[in-house]
Amino acid sequence: MPFFLDQHADHITTNYILQKVCPLYNITIYGYEIWTPLIPNRLVDISSVIEIKKQAIDKHFSQLQELAYHKAIIGLNQYRGCMYAKKRMDYAEAFLCLDAKTYFELLTK
Numbered sequence: 001m002p003f004f005l006d007q008h009a010d011h012i013t014t015n016y017i018l019q020k021v022c023p024l025y026n027i028t029i030y031g032y033e034i035w036t037p038l039i040p041n042r043l044v045d046i047s048s049v050i051e052i053k054k055q056a057i058d059k060h061f062s063q064l065q066e067l068a069y070h071k072a073i074i075g076l077n078q079y080r081g082c083m084y085a086k087k088r089m090d091y092a093e094a095f096l097c098l099d100a101k102t103y104f105e106l107l108t109k
Contacts, residue, residue: 003031003038003096004107011035019104029103031096033076040094043080047090050077 001018002011011034018029031038046053057070064070074091081089098106 001029001031003033003036004103005038006034006036008035015107019107022100025100027100029098029100031098031103033094037076038094038096040080040084040096042095042097043084043089043092044095045081045089045091046077046093047081050074050091053077 002008002014004012004015006012030042054070054074057073058064060069077091077093080094081092084092084094
């Protein structure tokens with residue numbers, strides 16, 4: 001899920017849609033950062049697939065004309081791996097991992 005404090009209207013709306021369609025079962029939601037960095041409580045080592053991620057980002061030609069997203073995203077992944085991980089990773093994706101009840105309570109505050 002795009003992190004609920006992400007500063008993009010579509011990403012915020014996605015959170016509210018999930019809240020409406022997702023009963024509060026015992027599920028875990030992983031909020032990830034796109035536009036807005038978060039304080040993570042989960043990291044996933046993506047070092048082995050970073051080249052695939054770069055290729056996927058490079059397919060978004062129109063977005064890359066506006067801003068160098070690929071540099072920002074890969075740079076953030078490298079920062080996460082170096083600065084947040086207890087065991088150093090070359091690249092990591094960061095998540096805020098919460099149970100649905102807590103996640104949606106924070107969303108609506």
